[in-house]
Amino acid sequence: MHYTGTIWRPPYEADSLLLEVTAGCTHHRCKFCTLYSDLPFKFRMSPMEDIESDLLEVQVLRYNPTSMMTAKLQGLPRPKPIKRVFLTGANPFVLTTGKLLEIAALIRKYLPSVETIGCFARITDSVNKTDEDLILLRQAGYDGLTIGVETGDDTALSFMQKGYTSQDILTQCKRLEQAKIEYGFFYLTSISGKGKGETGAKASADVFNQLHPFLIGPNMLTIYPESKLYQEIQNGNWEEESEIEKYRELRTLVENLNISTYFAAMGASNAFQLRGRLPEDKEQLLETLDRIIYEVREEDLRHYRKNLPHL
Template identity: 45%
Template sequence: MIYPQLHFRGQVWRPPYKASSQLLQVTSGCTWHKCKFCSLYHGTPFRVSPLSEIEADLKVIRQWQPRARRVYLTGANPFALSYNKLMHVAILLRKYLPNLVSFGMFARVTDIAPKTVEELKNLRHMKLDSINIGIETAHDETLERMNKGYQAKDILEQLSKLDKARIRYNVFYLNGLGGKGNGLESAIATADILNQLHPCIINIVSLTIFPESELYHEVLDGTYEEEPEIERLIEMRTLIERLNIKVNILGHHISNTVPITGALPDDKVALLREFDKAIAEFPEVELKAYRNRIWHL
């Protein structure tokens, strides 16, 4: 028997808490492809899946997962699609999956800008209920150096629109991105911005540099110096200490030498105590050896 196959190209990523969601490709690769540190979509050019291809995949999903309740649209940032294209996708989802409760996707901060609050509300009405956004940091110097293509003020402005539209969003913070000596500034700047917003989850991932990235070559030629592991722990501690919003913290990614999870404000004291213990007890050489053993995210 020959089983039908879905149209997946290149790398396919999803957040760990979307493990029960049905995956559906609407884009592949990334629209930006300029972040110095990133190798997640290396070698995969950006492509928008034709609506005919999306519909064909939904027919297969309806056949094999007719009661699918949650769908995650794959690609580095499917939210780059126009409002009209996203509405077409949402209509197809509702047509083929009558039990659909919600769908979500990754986005860049800049993907939100072309969409009005009213359009975002319409997408929410069509069951878009969560977006995952790699803000990385709100430290402007680091954003510029890493060629993210936006500033801290853009993070505040665009994510505020999601708050107004009542679309839940989760952000990714890239610990250590500023390089040696910049950890505290990055943590403080990011906490200041996030304290004005309402993210559901803050995912903390620690920078791990791979040969496919531009930043790898800057390390080799000495123009970028990685942030020491103890400084990274201090950075994470500072971020959590300065946050005064109600939010879930997920820091159990393989890249984190001290994995943590918790909910603020209730778990703040316990989390800070855990970092204090690690900073006092773990030698830098041991933590660095752990990072050097990470070969893939």
Template identity: 45%
Template sequence: MLDTTGANPFALSYNKLMDVALLLRKYLPHMVSFGMFARVTDITPKTVEELKNLHHLKLDSINIGIETAHDPTLERMSKGYYAFDILEQLSKLDEAGIRYNVFYLNGLGGKGNGVASAIATADVFNQLHPCIINIVSLTIFPESQLYQEVINGTYVEEPEIERLMEMRTLIDRLNIRVNLLGHHVSNTVPITGALPDDKAAILREFDKAITKFPEKELKAYRSRIWHL
């Protein structure tokens, strides 16, 4: 049995998480494992020994929206952490034996920053052991602050072809064994696969899409997305 909670419960203190884990063990004695979502900064206060204790009580699946490991973009978006923090905190999960999945937000850096974001992120991922890399493409809705920045001209969205180049670069530079999930509705070219086995086929898909689809057509697809 895998019980995954929403929101960000890993923000709870170690002691409160231990209380939750003990209650789960008491009332769900046949539970195999449980998991939750977390920010990079939620891991920071917890020691490796504490993480090992949580793992012993069946915490064995954490989903982390790192978004990117490109420091200028992390700074621009006020994420509260940098590439070094991603590497340091997720390495603690590796040491504790806790499995984790990461989310990469394609296009977050805005126009002109896609390839740099992909390179920086691949360099960090290559030093870690995520089970799954989930790829989602930034889609800006009118009610968001970022939409106002687009209107004001203080943020320029990354063009769709550049986003495809960004995803291609990320995947091309990864040299770890990992599963890719990029079939989210926000991705104009959905992909799934396992690296390294499927890398060549996935890269061919991007190469075909980059030459086949005009920017206008891809942009029209994104404009029709009204929720994620």
């Protein structure tokens, strides 16, 4: 298999086949991000021959004698079919509709059991796709996109150079919904900065409440020295929330969300794993967050943050 640099995937894509079709990020300007700093280039699409080669490799490995024997030892007549593929890279959905359809056709050619195709996406990835394009992509299997919207706070989006506004989030996600493409959000706790987190959380909830993400997955902002944001802090242009502030922000977000969605803080950046269905589990989530806020020491949370080698 062809893999370039560190491969990132959402926690809930653990059972998906990871297929590299891009590496890096087309935007590559977010001040806090260091996820693709190990790559010597900004963004690259994989050659189609590499993608086809990887799919052929998977097809062969699934049905070689060793795999068949392993399945029988597990009491299965044959290896479990692959039902979902996750395309790797920061935003493969930016590829043209033609390329994405070509990739989907290759996946079906070698792995006909695949039902859906997921990937990371930027809000801007669908701007140059028509409504008809989005429908074609859904019909080809693209569904369950993961979008790092980070926040609905326009001031924070601008300062962090995300490259879109809260209105863009609304416009593009509603287009995805019209095409019946489901999507989930990553929310970045603390992106609004010290003293502004709860305001940012309320602004985000206002945006999210107008949409239908299948998941809202908070991650805690963790600042590394190689990031542009670290330099902004050194220059006195931005201050980070305390760890307790981050949990107060998260509490405000949960309190103000009134849509049906799955709320899951699952990534390594979260010292505490939080999961629940909204609105059913809202009170339980708020009680858990209150216990963290009032019973856990700032020093212990900061120790966790400082000793987090990578996300």
